[in-house]
Amino acid sequence: MALQGALRRMVPGLGCGQVAQSVSRFRMGNDQTTVGLSNDATVNQIQEIISDNCVVIFSKTTCSYCRMAKKLFESINVNYTAVELDMNTNGSQIQDILEQMTGGRTVPRVFVNGSFVGGATDTQRLHEEGKLLPLIHQCQVKSETRSAT
Numbered sequence: 521m522a523l524q525g526a527l528r529r530m531v532p533g534l535g536c537g538q539v540a541q542s543v544s545r546f547r548m549g550n551d552q553t554t555v556g557l558s559n560d561a562t563v564n565q566i567q568e569i570i571s572d573n574c575v576v577i578f579s580k581t582t583c584s585y586c587r588m589a590k591k592l593f594e595s596i597n598v599n600y601t602a603v604e605l606d607m608n609t610n611g612s613q614i615q616d617i618l619e620q621m622t623g624g625r626t627v628p629r630v631f632v633n634g635s636f637v638g639g640a641t642d643t644q645r646l647h648e649e650g651k652l653l654p655l656i657h658q659c660q661v662k663s664e665t666r667s668a669t
């Protein structure tokens with residue numbers, strides 16, 4: 521699928537700033553300029569957020585599973601960027617695109633180091649299997665490589 525190809529081709533993310541206490545939140549499309557974005561523009565916006573941030577959670581403010589995913593990252597002191605789809609003018613468009621990219625439209629949709637890792641239970645399982653922190657560590661390796669060059 522074209523979108524999956526596009527996701528794989530993404531440039532590595534810029535600094536991810538994990539292992540910090542504060543939680544960064546990013547809202548897309550809440551201002552006038554981004555209302556009614558074309559599909560391509562929204563795809564680009566999504567890809568930019570995913571490549572610029574080590575951990576991205578596409579979420580809804582009312583969703584307990586989303587809360588669970590956020591709490592998991594908070595418990596391991598890892599910063600995340602939450603995109604709250606229910607606070608966003610383009611929320612359902614973003615959800616449609618995420619479905620094309622990942623094969624599902626449920627929230628949360630969690631991305632680490634540019635790759636989709638699953639929903640809340642998938643992310644929790646990954647952590648229990650000891651596989652989540654190594655993925656997060658990959659973002660640090662990337663940002664260290666970048667700053668060394």
Ligand SMILES: N[C@@H](CCC(=O)N[C@@H](CS)C(=O)NCC(=O)O)C(=O)O
Nearest residue numbers: 583585625626627628639640641642
């Ligand atoms: N096992 C999934 C469950 C995700 C799920 O069922 N999400 C529901 C809300 S809790 C959903 O996205 N429903 C469709 C919607 O809100 O658009 C996970 O842990 O993330």
Ligand code: FES
Nearest residue numbers: 582583584585586
């Ligand atoms: S837990 Fe109900 S909306 Fe996610």
